[in-house]
Amino acid sequence: MNFRRYYIPGSAVFITQVVQYREPVFKDPKLVLLLREILHNVQQLHPFTMLAYVFLYDHFHILIQPTGASNFSQIMHSLKPNFTKTYKKTLGLSKSQSMQFWQKRFWDHDLENHIHYIHLNPVKHGYVSDPRNWLDSSYVEWENRGLYPPAFSWDEPQNTDWGE
Numbered sequence: 001m002n003f004r005r006y007y008i009p010g011s012a013v014f015i016t017q018v019v020q021y022r023e024p025v026f027k028d029p030k031l032v033l034l035l036r037e038i039l040h041n042v043q044q045l046h047p048f049t050m051l052a053y054v055f056l057y058d059h060f061h062i063l064i065q066p067t068g069a070s071n072f073s074q075i076m077h078s079l080k081p082n083f084t085k086t087y088k089k090t091l092g093l094s095k096s097q098s099m100q101f102w103q104k105r106f107w108d109h110d111l112e113n114h115i116h117y118i119h120l121n122p123v124k125h126g127y128v129s130d131p132r133n134w135l136d137s138s139y140v141e142w143e144n145r146g147l148y149p150p151a152f153s154w155d156e157p158q159n160t161d162w163g164e
């Protein structure tokens, strides 16, 4: 794939990453925690600001803004194998045992206004009817910043075929 398609240095990038075979592995809160930790570690190596995120059972969406020399493809190519390596370790598997944890590709969109899409995603996938009730997202943080007025209408954004 061509990572340079729409890439503008320093601009926010919307990324969707799906687990291989859509296994709902992130029903396990320990694995959500592990994903958060690995993201944090990757952030030390490849600085970025996490503008919005949501972790679902078999995929995640993040909106990140690289702030250093690394671009989003370097960030993802650090995140995916690092997560898999650590996950294998927790399972007691050796390094040589192969595991395809994530789907090979990820979707990226060099657009900035995807925060609503991210926060609405648990509703879209039928897990909750109110995005506030999905705790593994940045919804409440953005609500506290005043992004969402009390009568915010949760209509599905139009023209958003962004992968998942």
Ligand code: NI
Residues within 6 Å of the ligand: 056, 059, 061, 121, 125, 164
């Ligand atoms: Ni989704």
